[in-house]
Amino acid sequence: MIAFESVRKSFGEREVLKGITFQVPPGQILFILGTSGTGKSVLLKNIVGLLHPTSGRIWVDGDDVSQMPEEEMFPIRRKCGMVFQHPALFDSLTVFDNVAFGLRKHYPEYSQEQIAARVRECLSLVHLRPGVETKKPQEISYGMQKRVSLARTVAVSPKILLFDEPTTGLDPVTTNAINHLILELSRKLKTTSLVVSHDMQCALDIADHIIVLDKGEIVDQGSPAQLKQSRHPLVRDFLREALDAEGS
Amino acid sequence: MTLPLFLWQSVRATFTAPYRWKDILIQLEFVSWQSLPVILFCLCFAAIVTIMESSFHMKLVVQNDALVPGFAALLILRELGAVVSALLLTSRVGAGLAAEVGSMKVTEQIDALRMLGIDPVRFLVVPRLIACTVGGFILSIIANLACLYAAMVVSEIKLGYSPGAFITGMRAFVDFQDLVFASIKGATFGAVIPLISCYFGFRCQSGAEGVGSATTNSVVASSVSIIVLDFVLTYIFSHFY
């Protein structure tokens, strides 16, 4: 369960989040839609204490993380996997070691074989073929880097998954596969997911709840069925995009 | 993160285990061994210029350049050796470090480290701080000795002082203590470079120009700090002569 209570976040004079309130029940998929620069990434980072709100409260499974000190954050971060907007892979490590990094850290009892098996499993979940493991991040394409980053996060089986534009810049086939993966993790493992996205169509397909953010405020929210009836101009714009894509 | 907080966290992490020895050694090799050629090259030229200039002016003013070895050695050990090496280290190591940490910040690698429960200060700053402090110490000794050697060779070729005469002239002015002070300067400047560079890297704003200005600002700030600290240390050491 994740809950925001009138969360505000400013950088200096600039207020980026202007009083955000919402809840995500366990096992549900929440989509956060909005144009670039409206504070979607900032919102996600507040959940895991990479940023702290200027005011308001954020609850993660009953713990108030809004002003939690860095030293106490680890159990929360252990529970929450985050897929960053950038691939954020460690440049000096191979693809294999990037995915194994968290596994080695969180499961010291795992044998080399168990780690290797889990790494291969996670790479195949994101449609990466064997052979990429030995490459360095700079040697593979951006889309592949994003998928490795997804595999790295999913590998440690977090209970809560935060995705920051997981499919932006990917081809339609991989986009589909990743959306399917998010749905499957949520349904089979009861993972709670927050997905930041521009893709209304996908939100309508797999979200339990959708939030539309504009200039740091929630302008509309509801189930996919409710959102389809929205009169808000920005939501209508997003819906039109989605319908166009479906029609073509 | 403010500068005092950052400095405090870096120093605290530096004096507490665990240490990433492999990383420290890799960094030490990069900072000292790989910087040696450029530092030796530049300092040899600095030594040549020091000898020729001081001889020229002394001959002009006091019609005699007998004091050149002493003055040159004094200048080299008290200032040139440590400061020139440190400024070269700033451009070679500090700039790269600010760019590296800055781009890790911008591409969210620092956030990814924190998500894994890894303290970025301990992970990134501490190995470089240790390597640069030790490297600065070693480099300033080697650089000073090489610079003195170059000065001796030039004095023999251009001014006709035998090595024996050069060393006698030099010993009247400097002593082992000067080499110790020079290496303390070297270690201090070595510590300043990674601290300032990483600080600017951590504060880097997103975008390509963010990394660029973090790099430029860190080089300027490191250079200014080195010059100011050089004054402070020289002032402190002056009480021991």
Ligand SMILES: Nc1ncnc2c1ncn2[C@@H]1O[C@H](COP(=O)(O)OP(=O)(O)O)[C@@H](O)[C@H]1O
């Ligand atoms: N660490 C930061 N310091 C200052 N400003 C920031 C920081 N992070 C984000 N911002 C600003 O907050 C705004 C929202 O950013 P972001 O959440 O990344 O937008 P998006 O919705 O595209 O993910 C942007 O204008 C950005 O410049």
Ligand SMILES: [Mg+2]
């Ligand atoms: Mg974003």
